[in-house]
Amino acid sequence: MKDDVIIKTITRIMLPFIQIFGLYVIAHGELGPGGGFQGGVIIGSSIILLALVWGSAEARDRFSQRFNDILNSVGALIYTGIGAVCVIFGGFFLEYGKLPFHSPEEGNHLGMFGIEIGVGITVAAVMATIFFEMSKKYDD
């Protein structure tokens, strides 16, 4: 599959749109269908598509192991960090209304959006990790 011009070209055209759609699903999750899990899986599947078409080594050049491991933890840190900030400002864990914005409504919107971003980052990185770890031995 590595020399197939059609698959490579189509993948090159599709990848940015897949990732933009994943970001749209994450950003839209607060008000409509979607959310961090679904959008994260879409972004993770774009990385898996890259690895399927160009091979694991090429995909690891573009999405390095180190960057992937950092993203794994950063998403969880954003989630628990927003929850802990709510506790520090006198609310309960994940009580967004207490976040230091102008009004509780704004805190609700931005807090929920931040949580979705954190979940999305972790899910995308974990999907990529599972794929690369499972395909490691059989690649060569």
Add this chain to the structure above:
Amino acid sequence: MMIEFIAGKYNYWMASVLMMIGFYAIISKHNLIKKIIGINIFQTSVFLFYISIAKISGGTAPIIWEEATKYDNPLPHVLILTAIVVSVSTTAVALALVIKIYKSFGSIEEDEIRSMSVEETANRAAK
């Protein structure tokens, strides 16, 4: 104020301590079964945390009856019901992987398995 902040949220500290015990087991133990036990302790701490923040003092089960005036929040309980099922299935998958690892390496100690697989790839490269 500070005492109130610490004592009023004692379930937060209990869940944090339990979570750190599980996290310690995950990162410091070399035995894979002990790692799985650590993952389970970690997950249980999250369950206890979510269930405890849904409890209202004096609240009852969310069923309409005469004496009930306050109800516990049922949403985190339902969320955790799903999470318990996920936890059991991840444990089952992890144990199945450990059995596979034991059959092919004859050990469940992580450092021994790592040195064995490094030797194996070196041998394959030499050939």
